[in-house]
Structure formats: structure tokens, C-alpha cells
Amino acid sequence: MAEWVEIVKGLKGVVLDICGVLYDSGEGGGVPIPGSIEAVKRIKSSGLKLRFCTNETQATREKFVCKLQRLGFDISIDEVFAPAPAVCRILNDRGLRPHLLVHDDVIPEFDGIEKSSPNCVVLGDAADNFSYRNLNEAFNVLISLENPVLFALGRGRYYKETDGLKLDVGVYMKALEYACDIEAEVVGKPAKMFFMSALADMGIEPQQAIMIGDDLVNDVGGAQQCGMKALQVRTGKYSSLPVMEL
Amino acid sequence: MAEWVEIVKGLKGVVLDICGVLYDSGEGGGVPIPGSIEAVKRIKSSGLKLRFCTNETQATREKFVCKLQRLGFDISIDEVFAPAPAVCRILNDRGLRPHLLVHDDVIPEFDGIEKSSPNCVVLGDAADNFSYRNLNEAFNVLISLENPVLFALGRGRYYKETDGLKLDVGVYMKALEYACDIEAEVVGKPAKMFFMSALADMGIEPQQAIMIGDDLVNDVGGAQQCGMKALQVRTGKYSSLPVMEL
Numbered sequence: 001m002a003e004w005v006e007i008v009k010g011l012k013g014v015v016l017d018i019c020g021v022l023y024d025s026g027e028g029g030g031v032p033i034p035g036s037i038e039a040v041k042r043i044k045s046s047g048l049k050l051r052f053c054t055n056e057t058q059a060t061r062e063k064f065v066c067k068l069q070r071l072g073f074d075i076s077i078d079e080v081f082a083p084a085p086a087v088c089r090i091l092n093d094r095g096l097r098p099h100l101l102v103h104d105d106v107i108p109e110f111d112g113i114e115k116s117s118p119n120c121v122v123l124g125d126a127a128d129n130f131s132y133r134n135l136n137e138a139f140n141v142l143i144s145l146e147n148p149v150l151f152a153l154g155r156g157r158y159y160k161e162t163d164g165l166k167l168d169v170g171v172y173m174k175a176l177e178y179a180c181d182i183e184a185e186v187v188g189k190p191a192k193m194f195f196m197s198a199l200a201d202m203g204i205e206p207q208q209a210i211m212i213g214d215d216l217v218n219d220v221g222g223a224q225q226c227g228m229k230a231l232q233v234r235t236g237k238y239s240s241l242p243v244m245e246l
Numbered sequence: 247m248a249e250w251v252e253i254v255k256g257l258k259g260v261v262l263d264i265c266g267v268l269y270d271s272g273e274g275g276g277v278p279i280p281g282s283i284e285a286v287k288r289i290k291s292s293g294l295k296l297r298f299c300t301n302e303t304q305a306t307r308e309k310f311v312c313k314l315q316r317l318g319f320d321i322s323i324d325e326v327f328a329p330a331p332a333v334c335r336i337l338n339d340r341g342l343r344p345h346l347l348v349h350d351d352v353i354p355e356f357d358g359i360e361k362s363s364p365n366c367v368v369l370g371d372a373a374d375n376f377s378y379r380n381l382n383e384a385f386n387v388l389i390s391l392e393n394p395v396l397f398a399l400g401r402g403r404y405y406k407e408t409d410g411l412k413l414d415v416g417v418y419m420k421a422l423e424y425a426c427d428i429e430a431e432v433v434g435k436p437a438k439m440f441f442m443s444a445l446a447d448m449g450i451e452p453q454q455a456i457m458i459g460d461d462l463v464n465d466v467g468g469a470q471q472c473g474m475k476a477l478q479v480r481t482g483k484y485s486s487l488p489v490m491e492l
Contacts (some may be wrong), residue, residue: 012381132376139404141412157425158385165389167425172425175417179403190350 001046007229009075013049013202014040014222015195016040017213018080019056019159020236022073028160029067037072049202052080053211055188055218057124058103061085063128068188074197081198083188084109087122090187096149097120098122100142101134101172113241120149121177123176125169127153135175142180150176154188156218189215190222214238253456253475259295259448260440261469262286263459264326265302265405266482269318271441273337274410275313279481283318290320295448297475298326299436299457301400301417301464304349304368307331321420326443327397329434330355342395344368345387347380347418364439366395366408369422369430371415381421388426400434402464436468446470460484 018117021027022036043050051076056064061082068075084106090100097114102124110122121138142148156168157231173184178204206227212213223230232238239243268282274368289296298321302310307328314321315325330352337344343360345354348370357366357418367384388394390464402414419430434440445455469476478484 046294048303127376128378130378130381132372132374135376135417136411139417140411140415143404157427160388165382165386167378167385167421171381171421171425173420175413179413179417179421181403 010208011048011210011229012204012208013051013199013210014043015051015053015198015209015211015228016043017189017211017215017219018068019213020214020238021212021233022068023071024041024160024162024236025058029071030162032071033245036076037101039199040074049204050079051198051202053189054082055083055125055156055169057106057188058086058127059105060109063105065092068154081194081201083194084124087153088113090151091120091122096120098151099138100124101129101138102126102128102153111172119145120151121176122151122153123169123173124153124169126172127166130167133174135172137195139176139179142176142182148180148182150180150182150184152184152186152188153169154218155184155190156238161173163236189213189218190225192222192226195223195226195228199228256454257294257452257455257456257475259297259445259456261297261299261444261455261474262289262458263435263457263461263465264298264300264314264460267479268314269317269480270406270408272302276315276408277319279316280434283320291377295450296325297417297444297448299435299444300326300328300370300472301402301415303330303399303434304353304373306355309351310361327447327483329440330370332355332440333397333399333433334359336397337368338364342366343378344397345371345384346371347384348399349375365391366397366427367422368397368399369415369431370399372418373412376413377416381418382402384404385422385425388422388428394426394428394429396426396430398430398432398434400464401430401432401436402461404483407443410481435459435464436471438468441474445474 021238023030023032061080091113091211097118099118099121103126118141119143155170158165158168177184179236210229211223214229214233218232222230269278302399307326311323334373343364345364345367349372364387367388375427398419401416403416404411404414423430456463456475458477460479466476466478
């Protein structure tokens, strides 16, 4: 209790994970987690700054935010940090042309990016697009490059949907890393740069912010490595695994 | 040259890899590699013992051998060591009931094995069966077990088919290992037990045998760790990668 008083005293901002914290994704757009719509309202009215850091790559940021608004959340596009816009900036900066292995619905994020004669691979949470044919295609692009560059939009193991646990992008990242004997560059949580851009946007220091998420490695661990405080909620993937250490 | 004289002097048996050494697999059954049909004949007529160690799991051993015979090879079922019959012996010994993520054509090898209420997963070279749905299914079986047991029928990265490089079972093994934070038990090359069973069948010692394969890790490395001599051919996956260290 005394510890909490200490944490809250210096707090100026909150960073929220979305999937598994605000809502459970799944067929029909998913469902809000009880109390979460109200919690977002209370944080905003408290005077604390608020940003959302998600590794969601199954939709453009615009569509994703619209969905959350429809579910009842007080959220706007510029409050949301997502890996697809972040990797587009990196691709532009480094003059890289991606082969995309991503979800169909996130492809519009890459509209302005040159994709001919690819010299890298961008791997998102492609879900059903993670077919053997598509994995082989991405592998053959990588293996043909002198210096294979693989970007992974997150490194999560799995997430919870309304009908059960689903494999996340990190699993396929590991698959291609092993196939090509390379190490991927992770864009999104738990990469330090990703948290830092949200903090910079709020204009606060790491120790003035708390990250709230359901993933011990990508949310809590990533934020702590930046010097942020962090809290794991017992919803999302946490709630479906009473025994296992994530 | 002097070294070769030394190697050949003590030699009593040869272990051959099949895919990439005797033939390249692919549509229509694949094609023999020039000189390989004759090489098998010459080894057999030389008086050397001969066995075939393959990680092939896209067909039953019976069908696989029939295909090779049709291609012109002098080969019989009891000369061939393959992972599916080997894992079936392990499953029986340990009373395990597998969930299978394998190629449709290898399923008959598991006919005598109890598969209800699975308490382990067997992963073969499932090719197009490596869908997101099937991976999720295998993952959910593993994650629901108190002690998840995953058998991988080989740990290869990729192999060459007539129309290009294809991802192998090891890549999906790494994916599920990462998803569940476990380590798979490999049945097939480069597991020591697999080579030893071929040597026992020939009745010779490791140092009296040479392994010939196109994979530096699974064929050459595996055999050397058993004390066998080993030779990497420049066909199969080797030939398609002039630059890369496998």
C-alpha cells in the first residue's frame, strides 16, 4: 500500500496496452473487458496524460481506433502508437523496400512505400495469411539477399481471442530467424524506441509514466527496461493461463 | 589424397541421405540426381554395407521406397531408417498419445497408435498442412498440458524441391518451442539414437561407417557426433546456395 502511494505520487502519464487490457479481440470485432471503458474515462478526467501502445497489426491504425470508438472507448488516432506506422518511418529512413507478410487489413498503411524488388521482409500478425506458401515466399526473399533484413512487428508468443489462444507474430519471427540464421529487428513492444516515442509525445520522463498491460515480457518487461513503472493486469492472456509463467 | 586412403581403409559401411543426395523432390515425384542410381549400385557391389537415413516424413516409408524404386534405385524398405516409424516406437514405449501435425501421406504410419485425448504433439514435414489453423491447434494442445511434450521429426531448416527452396520441419519446431517456451525432442537426424540404430542394424562400429549427405548440420554434424566419418555432397540444398554457410 505504501508502495502504491509512492508510485502514484510522481505519476504524470499512463501508457495502456489495448488487446487483453481494454478488450478481447475476436469474431465480430471483440468485446470490451468489464470496467475498461470507464477506466479510460477516469484516467483522462484525472489530469494524467494517456497514450495507447499496441502491437496490433491486423488493421490500419485508423480502422482499429474506429472499432474501439464503436465499442465505447474515448480514444483518438494520435493517442495510439502502433508498429505499422513506426516501421514505415524506418523503411523510408533507410531506403528499404519491403516484402510484406502481414494481415490484408493492415496493407493500406504501406500505401506510400515502394515495394518492388524487395530488399527486406516485414512480418506482422498475418493470422490466416501465415500459410506455408506465404512463409516460403518470405523465406525465399530473405535467403536470396546478401544481408537479409527482417522486421517483426512485435515479438509476442500468443494472444487471446474470444474463441481461444492464437499464435502471435513472434512465433513466425522465430521460424524465419531459424530458417535464415538471422536475428529480426523488432518494431513495437518491447522495443525501447517504441515506448520512448510515446513518452516523447507526452513530454514526460520514463519514471513519470506507468505501463499497464497483460503481457509480462512485452508490456511490463519492455517498459521497465526503459525506466518506466509497469503493472500487469489479470485479464487477456493472463486470465486464460492460471498456471503458466509467461 | 593420403587422408582418403586412410578413411576408405577401415570402412565397412555407408549411410546415405536420400533427398538432395539421391534425388531432388518436387512435383511429379522428383528427379534422380545424375550418377546417384549408379553410385548406389556400385556401393552395393563393392561389398560395403549400405543403409539409408532420411528425415523424409511426407510419405510412409513403404510409399517412399516404392517411389525411389520407380525412379530406378536399388533400395528396399528394411534398408531405410525414417523418423515416423522411430517416433511410433517411442510413443508406444512411453504410453504417449499424439496429436499429429504431419503430412497427410504419412498418417498411415500412425495407424496402430492411440490418438484420443492427446498428451503430446508430433510434428513432421507437414508442408501445406502448416496452416495458421493447424499450428494454432497443435499449440493449444501443448499449452493445455502440464508437461508439454513435442516431438519433431527432424530439425532441418529447409530443403530443395524442383521448384525452389521449401521450409522444413525444424522451422515450425522453433515456432512451437518459442510459443510454449519448451524444447522439442528431435527424432531423426541429427539425433544420435537415429544414426546408432542404422549402425546397429549393419552390425558395425561408428568409426567403420561414413555418412554422405547434403546438410552440414543434420547429416555431417550429426554423424560426426556419433563418431562416424562424414562427407557433404554439393548437390541438393548445397548447390542452390553458393554463398551461404548452412
